[in-house]
């Protein structure tokens with residue numbers, strides 16, 4: 001179910017999901033851009049487990065990680081915008097599906113091989129060589145390395161890029177390299 005709707009009535013959703021399940025039209029149910037309380041509200045009446053939540057996540061859109069790293073601090077990164085959705089998803093075994101993983105959130109453009117992000121691209125190039133992959137593969141491996149066991153939703157229609165992205169499932173970034181990439185994307189650590 002795409003994006004929260006403040007006029008949503010859980011009983012109505014439950015009836016629709018039951019119909020879809022009974023008809024065999026949908027076998028797995030999920031939501032997109034929902035926070036933990038919205039999921040709990042739905043799950044009060046919806047009997048099918050909500051298995052996935054699509055959320056924007058990638059090297060340049062890291063809010064759900066930032067808030068966890070800045071707990072109890074005054075910096076803006078400490079702002080709870082997503083209701084600790086990362087930890088909630090792990091607790092409930094809900095799969096986060098990372099959408100627009102190659103987009104810079106502030107400017108809505110792909111950051112890979114983009115001159116506007118020199119530090120990140122330098123690190124991507126350096127580590128791509130180390131891990132025998134490409135910047136695309138590495139940016140994907142960065143998402144997949146998180147123990148929340150996320151899935152990537154890539155929008156590209158380019159078969160070479162799709163191949164590079166798929167190969168990322170074979171790459172295991174070290175913790176140090178993972179954090180170096182996080183920092184080179186303009187993030188800080190407390």
Ligand SMILES: NC(=O)c1ccc[n+]([C@@H]2O[C@H](COP(=O)([O-])OP(=O)(O)OC[C@H]3O[C@@H](n4cnc5c(N)ncnc54)[C@H](OP(=O)(O)O)[C@@H]3O)[C@@H](O)[C@H]2O)c1
Nearest residue numbers: 032054099100101102103110112136153154155156157158
């Ligand atoms: N649930 C939600 O709220 C939500 C919101 C937005 C999107 N989505 C889903 O997420 C999917 C991905 O979103 P997206 O298309 O915005 O994200 P994306 O995979 O980060 O971006 C893909 C776009 O960037 C282009 N691109 C250029 N250089 C690229 C590179 N080096 N690597 C990868 N892509 C490059 C691709 O064009 P080429 O084809 O030329 O490679 C494609 O147009 C969508 O298909 C959609 O289904 C869900």
